[in-house]
Amino acid sequence: MKSKAYHAFEQKISYFDDDVDLIDVLRDGILKGELNDPDSKYLIKNIDGSKHKHLSRRSNSDGSRELVINHLRTTLYSGYIKDVYEEVTHYLRMILIKSAENGFDSARIVGEHTCKLDAAKILSSGSWQGVSELVANSIFQSLESEQSTLKLIKKISDKLALNVDSTLINNALPYLEIRHFLIHADGRLTQDFINKNKKIKHKDRYVKLELELIKKLRLSVSALIKEFDSKVVSCNLLKEEDLQP
Structure with missing residues (x-):
């Protein structure tokens, strides 16, 4: 069994992986000249000068094509990293909410975090499920405000008594x-980050956005969230309705 939150995480990552494969296919096609039109003044085939005003200013040359497709790949890799982070935090938020809904130790979930809620919001939440979500969201926002990815992951693990392997956390962090x-x-990157993370490649302190980095991110983060979910399921933190085969 796995949580529905984990299934959603896997699905999103799968779509992001499709994007990575697609840019690789497009880049290969462009660099091999398969999208070139030697009789056109435009960069590649199917450019409409009246519609694609920005691309139409690019010259029909190998150098221009490589410049444009490499910039697109870098942009996509940057977006991949940001999106994966967002999916990780969304998964952690949902697990906290669903565990609270299922009656997990409220004192442990709240812990050292004070939780001030508007009475009107509590009354309008309409159900225990609504109140649980309200409280869990408030606690999660408090954790996020600490602006530490390490603290966020470890504190969610601690609040839910999951004891997630610290090696997996440190690998993904x-x-x-x-x-x-x-x-x-x-x-x-800061010099402190570079000193602590020799495996992250950079040039003049700017992170190198390349496929190797994306693959390592994918592998380490997926291993971490899989471990999280395995612990969540084995500890019976969720209702049956929040699980699936």
Whole structure:
């Protein structure tokens, strides 16, 4: 068995993987000249000058094609990292909410986090499920506000008494933290991060967005969330309706 939250996570990652494969196929086709039109002034086939005003300014040359497709690949890889991070946090949020709905130790879930809720919101939630979601969301937001991926993952594990393997957390953590640098520093890493994570390649402190990085991110994060879900299921934290084969 697995949680429906984990199934949703797997599905989303699968779509992201399709994107990675697609850009690889497109790049190969472009670099091999399969989309070239030697009789056109445009970069590749099917460009409509009146419609594709930005691409139409690019010259019909191998150098221009390589520049454009490499930029698209870099953009996609950057988006992949950001999207995977969002799916990880969404999974953790859903597991916390669903565990609270199932009556897991409320004192443990709340822990050291104070939770101030508007009375009107509590009354309008309409059910125990609604109240549980309200409280769990408030706690999760409190965890996120600490702005530490490591603390977020470890505290969710601790709150739910999962004892997730710290090695799996440490393996995935550097790849998840790259998202912060992409959003706030255009991918420029701090020297402290570089010193602690020798396996993350960079050039002039800017992270190298390449397929090897994406594959390592995918492998380490998937292993971590699979372990999370295995613990969640084995500890009977969820209702039957929140599980599936």
